[in-house]
Amino acid sequence: MKFIKKHYFEILLVLPLSAYILGFTILPIIKTILLSFHDKSTGALGFSTYQYLFSKKDFNMAIINTVAVTLVGLTFQLITGLFIAMSLKTDFKGKGLVRSLVLLPMGVPTLVSGVTLLYIFGTQGYLNELLFKLGIITKPIAWTSGGIKNIFVIAIADSWKVLPIVVLLLLAGLESIPSDVYEASAIDGASKSQTFFNITLPLLKPSITMTIILRAVDSFRIFELPKILAGRVTPFLATYAYDEYAYNNANASAAASTILLMIIVIFMILYFKFVDKGGVEYGK
Amino acid sequence: MASRKIYKKLLFYLGIILIILFMTIPVYILFRVSFAVPEDVLTSHPKFFITRFEFKHWQQVFNSGNLWPPLYKSFIVATFTMIFALVISAPASYAISRFDKKIKYAVILSLFFTRMFPNVGIALPISVTFLKWNLTDKNIGLIMAHLIEQLPFIAWILVSTFETIPFDLEEAASIDGAGRIKTLLKVVLPVAAPGLAVAAMFTWLNSWNEFTYALYLSLSTKTLPLQIYYYVLRGGFFQQAAYSTILTIPVLIITFALQRYIRSDYLGGAIKG
Incomplete structure (x- = not known):
């Protein structure tokens, strides 16, 4: 009681936000998890919805595709992002312009980036035309017709959209490394690659952790890009959950969402247990 | 060499x-x-x-009558989402920023975790509930759904905005005899205003682009992103491009105008766009 009396003003300020999150985020998530354990026709508690899901080929494909697109996308984003961030840290002519141009995809909605990449990866798209002009192919390739090619297309589309964020996160990390560390390593005669692997990478670890977590979670939940670029031929967990919902099968949709949530939670636990024993640093 | x-x-x-x-x-x-x-x-x-x-496609887009209703809906929803998000999140973020360090860290982390939930998992029960409450296809329903994502997002940004405002400023005001609400409105708010404006604009953009909840909560009405999706499904080659361009223009302008405000702690809230 004393606590409430002393802090009534703060509690009053925080209350609406907490109530909204509780009512419209936490409660729905619990509802979804509960729904997934109820049988569709009888309503009995049990795993029948999950049995149904795992018996479907599309759903198993969705899990594999979701994990695959995250692995491929994240690897590409980290390597390219690190290269861009390191080049933006050096001084060269036209750096300001390059920085602005690199940030360009940030000003393009995700949905729209899907549409533009449709023009590039379409069967009559610009990539096929480029390859044709270069004499690499003679017949157009159907990039978005499913399978492994489609995973790559979506990973590239996702990377294009998020590279600015990855670059900015890594650049902030690079800029927080004090320059005297580099001076000291130069005096000790370290080569460029030695400096990179022994100084830059370890000191950049908090930023890399932040990037991987933010990106992996977003990538597991990928929804808009596959909806535009893959249709139903390449299912992902989120789009699969939507499809089940659209077929009026709420229980299966809930179960697919629950599995997606599980994957995110397991990923976070594994990551913090084995890769990074620190924590997410706020405000890095 | x-x-x-x-x-x-x-x-x-x-x-x-x-x-x-x-x-x-x-x-x-x-x-x-x-x-x-x-x-x-x-x-x-x-x-x-x-x-x-x-310019034929553009003429078609403007004359078809399919542009204005979704444009209007997207604009209204984004604007009100922004206003409500500010009104609900700003006071809370202020209070959080004045919390004890440990509690603050815990609150921020839980805000962060609510952003990790798969939105299809939230959208499912929301759409079932909103159908019961007769909020499907209504602007207010979509605004309420967009707030689910935007409240933690804007709170995350605003906590770091309020943190930069020194506590001495408030103490000085209270010594001068100002009440807490008066201090908040007359002293803290003006200093925080630029940060609030930037956060508000990003919220507006996120809602303007939002696709998932709109898809779950719209049966007959469309937002601009849904209109684009509709043309993708139908194979409207030029409409896709034209509508996408219309959706992109405000995003491009605002993003580049605010470029220097995009700090890495903002990205913690992940500007998805």
């Missing part, structure tokens, strides 16, 4: 040029297609460079 240095420099610039091409070409192609003459792009050998313009 000297030639090797030049060689290295050339390689570096080549890398930069490749990256710039990778980042800019998709945007160029979008604008290019929206103005293209059909024979130039609707072939198996689309032309890359613009040699002639055609």
